Amino acid sequence: MSRPGKIARLLIQSLFKKPATGNYPVDRSGMPEGFRGKLKFNAGMCIGCKMCMRDCPSEAIEIRKLGEKQFEAQINLAKCIYCGQCVDSCPKKVLEITAEFELARLDPAQLKVIFNDGNKDSPKG
Numbered sequence: 363m364s365r366p367g368k369i370a371r372l373l374i375q376s377l378f379k380k381p382a383t384g385n386y387p388v389d390r391s392g393m394p395e396g397f398r399g400k401l402k403f404n405a406g407m408c409i410g411c412k413m414c415m416r417d418c419p420s421e422a423i424e425i426r427k428l429g430e431k432q433f434e435a436q437i438n439l440a441k442c443i444y445c446g447q448c449v450d451s452c453p454k455k456v457l458e459i460t461a462e463f464e465l466a467r468l469d470p471a472q473l474k475v476i477f478n479d480g481n482k483d484s485p486k487g
């Protein structure tokens with residue numbers, strides 16, 4: 363088949379194909395399975411072993427002791443590469459990956475997020 367003929371065939375085929383892209387931000391129907399977004403830290407389950415810190419390739423997570431069996435995590439969303447290694451390394455399944463991806467902030471300080479009660483997080487003050 364000649365090149366113009368091949369192009370015409372591809373054009374006609376593409377008219378009937380489902381688009382490969384989504385209509386974001388109008389359509390927010392969710393991310394595909396396996397997507398790695400913002401981390402979540404369930405503070406009450408943490409034992410402070412710091413395996414997550416040890417294995418993080420970008421030094422994006424810091425675990426701090428607050429008191430007896432009480433820990434908080436600071437995650438630098440600007441340094442995190444969303445690899446999920448900390449989730450795999452944690453022996454207590456304290457860390458989870460969520461599908462949250464709209465993380466851009468004008469102030470870089472807002473990307474240092476402190477988790478200290480399991481479900482809520484707050485930018486570093």
Ligand code: SF4
Nearest residue numbers: 408409411412414452
């Ligand atoms: S690896 Fe898990 S249990 Fe250990 S400090 Fe990190 S979050 Fe806590």
Ligand code: SF4
Nearest residue numbers: 418442443445446448
């Ligand atoms: S997802 Fe990867 S880069 Fe981000 S804190 Fe965990 S180990 Fe570090």
